[in-house]
Amino acid sequence: MDIPRIFNISESAHRIHNPLTPEKLATLGAALRLEPGARVLDLGSGSGEMLCTWARDHGITGIGIDMSQLFTEQAKRRAVELGVGGQVTFIHGDAAGFVSDDKVDVAACIGATWIGAGVAGTIELLARSLHPGGIILIGEPYWRQLPPTDEVARQCLAGSISDFLMLPALLASFGALGYDVVEMVLADQDSWDRYEAAKWLTLRRWLDANPGDELAEEVRARLRSEPVRHAAYTREYLGWGVFALMSRV
Template identity: 30%
Template sequence: MTAATTPREDLPPRLTRLTFHGPLSETRATAMVRRLAATRPATVLDIGCGWGELLLRLLAAVPGARGVGVDLNAADLERGRRAAEARGLADRVEFAEESATGTGRGPADVVLCLGASQALGDDPVTALRELRRLVADGGRVLLGEGFWQRVPTDAELSRMWPGASADDHHGLPALVDLAVAAGFRPEWTETANPDEWEEFESGYQADTEVWLAANPAHPLARETRERLDSHRAAWLTYRGVLGIAYLTLVPTTA
């Protein structure tokens, strides 16, 4: 049986251990929602939403607010729709399978973009300009963006993702400066801590690792093993080197 014809129920489970698709704790997410909800947004736009967990929590915290999540992963979007239905939010949220490049979905009172700036542009400068276009005056952007905690060595870069370069990310001060230059003031600056990273990276692979241990002769076992081992090697290399900044940004007005 080939991978193309393997029954879906026989495939490894996907990301069921994760609440958020990123290194984000319950404590931090709760504080983020509280701060954003205090601005009383009427509209929320989530770029690269995945299953939109933070989007749904914000809508639940602001009765009457409406939201749109944009992503290209149909399975994640369906997970978001099921969650919205279960929480009584289906009539206030749309999960749209579409590209965010040049999107006309804004302006929104709150724009979420967590680990998904690449959906808006090839570099942070372009993405930040797009976020400024997409957020309404007086609104908020919550940006989750990678940064180097220290400049990686060439040896470290060679063990990260294919083609990894020191130019792939900025340091945190430079990242915040780019946000200011794009037309924002940083209301809140925070970074994922080691516990959040370890919970995310372990949860990212856990289901599939357990499946692989029980299915070593499966037609997809070799491909799955190589993918898991490659990702784990990259993570254990960028652990403590790559960070995630969560910037709550206020747009400046002319």
């Protein structure tokens, strides 16, 4: 079980596998007013930066599940590096359908809502692990400005314009599911750059070291196309944010 190899290559040097900077991740942790001992579940936990830094800074405990064996091993090493190995646990596995045996105070899926076949299904899944009165965190793209055509949307790595909403509509959609939006931290163009541009040096160094690999041609093609694509499309059209939700029931 693993994610496609190209992602393990391109994001192998990333600590955060979405367009949040360390500063924005810290802002999110502070905004949630986390109490020492709070339990956090992270589905699609990547290299574990959220759980590890929040364990260090706020004294939370947590569990993360991710399909990437590489990222899971990086998360375990990060926990040791920050001295929080006794507070957080990382599991290499499929987060789809995962429900915690013990209820948690925060249940998160930051940028991997495919695990629940979309936002609504992922919220429903996370809610099954949550204490009453707990917080759900959803990381999701939205349109900063509406693409003029589906082809432009595809250049933003969407299937079509209808894949994402504008920010007001996305916030309203959470309300339609029965949740109050109680906080949000949004990516900006600079944090998009830090997520996307950091891949390019990783790809180039990997390509230099592995010129005969079966993925070398694909990596070379990405190095040629991705900087221009990002600057022309993702950076201009696509927003991204983490949204904190509490049930109205």
